[in-house]
Amino acid sequence: MKRACVIGWPVEHSRSPLIHGYWLERYGINGSYGRQPVAPADLPQFLRTLRDKGFAGCNVTLPHKEAAFAAAAETRPAARAAGAANTLWFEGGRLVADNTDSAGFMSSLHAACPSLQLAGATVAVLGAGGAARGIVLALIERGVCEVLLFNRTRARAEAVAAGVGARVKVHDWGARADRSRDAALLVNTTSLGMKGAGTLDMDVSALDPTCVVADIVYVPLETPLLAAARARGLATVDGLGMLLHQAVPGFEKWFGVRPEVTAELRALLQRDIEGA
Ligand SMILES: NC(=O)c1ccc[n+]([C@@H]2O[C@H](COP(=O)([O-])OP(=O)(O)OC[C@H]3O[C@@H](n4cnc5c(N)ncnc54)[C@H](OP(=O)(O)O)[C@@H]3O)[C@@H](O)[C@H]2O)c1
Known part of the structure; x- marks a missing residue:
């Protein structure tokens, strides 16, 4: 056996x-x-x-x-x-x-949104922890034009950018809503929104109407970020797909x-x- x-x-x-x-x-x-x-x-x-x-x-x-x-x-x-x-x-x-994990994320994204064009796109990533590093790299490997990276601790985001390359642009955590306007994809890789963790304060009103919003947190399945995105009519991808595909x-x-x-x-x- x-x-x-x-x-x-x-x-x-x-x-x-x-x-x-x-x-x-x-x-x-x-x-x-x-x-x-x-x-x-x-x-x-x-x-x-x-x-x-x-x-x-x-x-x-x-x-x-x-x-x-x-x-x-x-x-x-x-x-x-x-x-x-x-x-x-x-x-x-x-x-x-x-x-x-990162391949699991990409498979989940593709399964949920097969028409999402990553090549040449601008993508926004929230968080620069363990999960973020692999996801940022996988997005770059898929040909995204730039990854806008936001993290509470900016130095951690700078470290991810230094390890991945010039297509990763670090911005202040406070600029996340404004700077993500042109993103084709927004991914939350922070633990915020997870049951028992803090709330992710992310205003989705400025996002492009075609922006796909993904969260890697899967408890709850529909995080407040995904609920806000869905209420605005945006396509959403929850974190359970990543858990299954990884x-x-x-x-x-x-x-x-x-x-x-x-x-x-x-x-x-x-x-x-x-x-x-
Ligand atoms: N769906 C899946 O299969 C899957 C796989 C892996 C992970 N996850 C989930 O993804 C989440 C992150 O995992 P990880 O391993 O990357 O964790 P991690 O290495 O501990 O990173 C946590 C991230 O969250 C940020 N953060 C935490 N509290 C914050 C706050 N109060 N305000 C702003 N930012 C805050 C951290 O920012 P700082 O750098 O400033 O601390 C960091 O960017 C967890 O919830 C985990 O369960 C899901």
Whole structure:
């Protein structure tokens, strides 16, 4: 039986078992996917013995993403860009680390808005944390003309820009509403709007009527930002799509089937989020 898991500290909140459990059943695979609480001090030993414990690999959640990246024998470009890993597997006995978050975001965006033209577009990104770095890079790789980057702590945004290149233009956090007028896409990558976190104060009234508004926060599914955008008639993309799509590569590596993000899977997760 093939086995995979998600490691974190704590890890009880992780919805990954729901996603991978659905796919294991759907594809009739004799496999398992569970939660493994791993204290930070135990991580090196846990990863050294991952294969001996019978795991084909694992997902990695907080606070282990950076340490898992550092512990891997091989790293993929997206993991190097983020300096963090969320997916681990073995190749030729060597532990390989990738970060599938940004690809998950791009797949989710494409699935929700297939006609959105990114090449040559101006895009606005709110936030410069761990998730933002990969998303900014992925947008640049898709050929956007410029990324307008806004973060409360400007130095953090400058660091992202320095790592990605001149097409990233850093602006003051306070200028986000005014400067985003021409954006074809606005993405919130801050934790603001998440249940229990602060409120994202973003005036969407100046956005172009064709602007797509995406949020990577998925609890609640419709964040106040998305609700405001929808009320203005703008197209919106919620964070659940990213969560589902980022899980695809790991499942394929561990269980040998490229799984599909279906409406049924989305509804399953939606019920879980709404019941939380
Ligand atoms: N949908 C998915 O699959 C998915 C995947 C990954 C992450 N996420 C979600 O994305 C969010 C960000 O994750 P992350 O890993 O990037 O977090 P992170 O590295 O901790 O970054 C947090 C970001 O939020 C900003 N922020 C926090 N509090 C703020 C406030 N009061 N005012 C203004 N800005 C504030 C931070 O700004 P400063 O730099 O100024 O502190 C930073 O830009 C989380 O809610 C996470 O759950 C979703």
